[in-house]
Amino acid sequence: MRTVPLNAPIRQLREESALLHAALDEVIESGWLIHGPQHAAFEGELADFVGVPHCVGVGNGTDALALSLRAALDVSPGRVLTVANAGGFTSVAARMVGAAVGFVDVDPVTHLMTPESLSEVIDHDTGVVVVTHLYGAIADAPALRAMCEEFGAVLIEDCAQALGGARDGVQAGTTGTLATTSFYPIKNLGALGDGGAILCRDTVLADRLRALRQYGWSGKAHVEHPHGVNSRLDELQAAFLRRRLPNLHTWNERRREILQRYDAACPPGLRIVGANQDGAHVGHLAVLECPDADLLRAHLGAHGITTDVHYPVPDHHQPPWRDGSVLPVTESFVGRILSLPCFPQLTDEDVTTVCDALTAFRPTELTDVMPSSGD
Numbered sequence: 001m002r003t004v005p006l007n008a009p010i011r012q013l014r015e016e017s018a019l020l021h022a023a024l025d026e027v028i029e030s031g032w033l034i035h036g037p038q039h040a041a042f043e044g045e046l047a048d049f050v051g052v053p054h055c056v057g058v059g060n061g062t063d064a065l066a067l068s069l070r071a072a073l074d075v076s077p078g079r080v081l082t083v084a085n086a087g088g089f090t091s092v093a094a095r096m097v098g099a100a101v102g103f104v105d106v107d108p109v110t111h112l113m114t115p116e117s118l119s120e121v122i123d124h125d126t127g128v129v130v131v132t133h134l135y136g137a138i139a140d141a142p143a144l145r146a147m148c149e150e151f152g153a154v155l156i157e158d159c160a161q162a163l164g165g166a167r168d169g170v171q172a173g174t175t176g177t178l179a180t181t182s183f184y185p186i187k188n189l190g191a192l193g194d195g196g197a198i199l200c201r202d203t204v205l206a207d208r209l210r211a212l213r214q215y216g217w218s219g220k221a222h223v224e225h226p227h228g229v230n231s232r233l234d235e236l237q238a239a240f241l242r243r244r245l246p247n248l249h250t251w252n253e254r255r256r257e258i259l260q261r262y263d264a265a266c267p268p269g270l271r272i273v274g275a276n277q278d279g280a281h282v283g284h285l286a287v288l289e290c291p292d293a294d295l296l297r298a299h300l301g302a303h304g305i306t307t308d309v310h311y312p313v314p315d316h317h318q319p320p321w322r323d324g325s326v327l328p329v330t331e332s333f334v335g336r337i338l339s340l341p342c343f344p345q346l347t348d349e350d351v352t353t354v355c356d357a358l359t360a361f362r363p364t365e366l367t368d369v370m371p372s373s374g375d
């Protein structure tokens, strides 16, 4: 039986082997390992790519959020508001900086924070709002920013799943006071290990973030900020990322195409979240919404297709974070979402295998399929 993996980094690594070895050679020959020419160049190239003046490389996407929150809360203290269906990264980061977290429900169709859902929770105690451009779909950042401004709050965009995406001509990461991303290997722009970055327009904030990522230093061994950490993007990852960045739009296009093929293959009652959003989606995850995700998962498993759930437990139901929030829409996704294989190196045959299995799905036939699913 053909099998289709959820992810297969090895395919991209093989494809790019010569390119990546050349990057490694360049770093070895330069003698720079931390904050050298590759890192400086990459920061500039990513800032240009997104369309903001400043980019600050950091160790990973969670640190990017934590350092952004630290910098934002310094100028705008208060509670951090975010969604509870986006994997918990902002909740982790907020706790890293000792901030209180409040949860905002999301839109039932797009699964994103909207001005309407934010308006139910935002108040004058809100310091920062973090909007996650989830699954690769782009939220309405300009409208969210306008609402934040009314309440004196700062907007941060988490672009870890949406780098290169735009909505109504507005590039993800250009509206928030700060925007973060992750280069975890399976993100749309992945490194060969961990990495992250913060994007911003404000020069003072960018300098503050550069201090925060390296012991709080203003200059070598001179501490300017009391809450510095060590969170650096290393030279080698920057060199790899520079080789990959020029392909990002092409890869995003391929992801979008896969999403649309899946959506077209869905039988009635199933849909791919955000597939009909045209350009406002970069296909980080192909998330299927269906009445019973466990049944569908067993059916696809029986056809050799690996799936996952992003994310199985909403933040406000995670035992250490339970806070009594009631988020009816977010909670309604539990047991109803399933992520399908979606990455640029999927072959057309892989995609067809998934599409055929989707089209063949009949909830009533599942009793026949399930016993032989083998997992």
Ligand SMILES: *Cc1c(COP(=O)(O)O)cnc(C)c1O
Binding pocket: 060, 061, 062, 063, 086, 087, 089, 090, 132, 158, 159, 160, 161, 181, 182, 183, 184, 194, 195, 196
């Ligand atoms: C992956 C991810 C992060 C965290 O990035 P790491 O590099 O794994 O720390 C944060 N936010 C979102 C939306 C993500 O998808």
